Amino acid sequence: MNWTDERVEKLKKLWSEGLSASQIAAQLGGVSRNAVIGKVHRLSLPGRAKAGGTTTAARPKRTTSAPRAPNYAARVATRTVTRTAGATVLKEEVEVDLVADQDIELAPNVVIPMSRRLGLTELTERTCKWPIGDPLKEEFHFCGNDSPESSPYCSYHTRLAYQPSAERRRMR
Template sequence: MNWTDERVEMLKKLWADGLSASQIAAQLGGVSRNAVIGKVHRLNLPGRAKSGGQAKVRTKRPAATTPRAPNYASRTTTRSVGRSSGATALKADTEVVAYQHIDTRPVEDVVVPISRRLELVQLTEKTCKWPNGDPLQDDFHFCGNDSDESSPYCGYHAKLAFQPSSERKRSR
């Protein structure tokens, strides 16, 4: 297929009207979407979206909260976002509102068990094997509290060691 002057003028008109490369290819007939995109690039036709400004970040914080109330933080961001239309990257101003839920737990929910301070040779199948301290120091010990048969740790240390994958992803 050759690009005749009439077809190029029709391409320019349809491009200016805001049709997609697929729609233009269908109207012209006998030409692929990729061929339309290539010709648009070779003709240096302008993009159809308004190009960018600077990114602005505004953060709103709630008033002081009690320790039991969940803490919510929101952030409104205005930024230029690249949008791909065929092979033509266009910029458009987009306002994005992101909310982040911060879960604060009451102090009463956290109960750290008192360690029995066992050494390695004192551990059994039913004792918590959570290490405390630096193994190269004299004060190194293991938790030693009672553990389930299915876990090497007591209930408290099992919650620390085995977090659901969704919580690990959120904390990053």
Template sequence: MNWTDERVEKLKKLWAEGLSASQIAAQLGGVSRNAVIGKVHRLSLPGRAKAGGGSVASNRAAAPKRATSAPRAPNFASRVATKTVTRPVGATVLKEEIEVEAYEEMEFRPASNVVVPISRRLGLTELTERTCKWPVGDPLKDDFHFCGCEAREASPYCGYHAKLAYQPVHDRRRAVARA
């Protein structure tokens, strides 16, 4: 099938009217939907609004999606604001309003009832099977050391560092969701 000047003009007219590539192919006859799409791209025709108010896919894309229970960091408060955005969907540009959660920082007060053990600051050669092997600092620096406090039975860490190292699964997932 050759693209004659008359067929190209008819393609441009139908495209500007908002007909789909399948509808244009049917009206031109002897050409496939993909051939119409290819010609539209080669001609660099601008995007156009869809005829008939859009499809189910574009309506689904335009609907804002919100998580019912979005995890939030403990030191942030959120509020919901509406923002108008435009985005391309194929050859069509959609203008839609989306809900955006804006976060504002709240004052952070550390817990006052946490007791951090005083480290014995042991080197690698000073560790035993009964000392905490929690590394502290950068291993490439001179002040690197291990905790060295008394370790729990069958654990390489003291009570404090064991709580940091072995968190229940649901706490880990909650902490990861906040980050």
């Protein structure tokens, strides 16, 4: 299938009218739904018109430079929720906290052990293999404290690594 100028213009027109890719493929003939979707993306066409008559904004192109840090400045968002009042369904706007503040309290009997600062070649079956620091930095090391046979970590790091599922859900 060859994308001629006339077919591209017809594709743009049908896309802006809100037709689905399948409907456009049927009208163009000789082209698949996936071919229509691919051409729409290559042309960077904006979002289609929806049944309500509004258009959605085109998605920004992705770059593979660096991941973005989360924006914690926008902590409150407005969401539309529905609820029933008798036989009537009501829509209302509610404000929702996007990031919940968590107060983490350490138990008073928690003792953080001093690490023995072992390197990778110094680890044995009976030493804690909990990594400490950035592996690309000079001061990177492993905990190195004694660990039981059944665990790669000392008792302190075992509690950090293997949290009960109920406790993890509470922290979310």
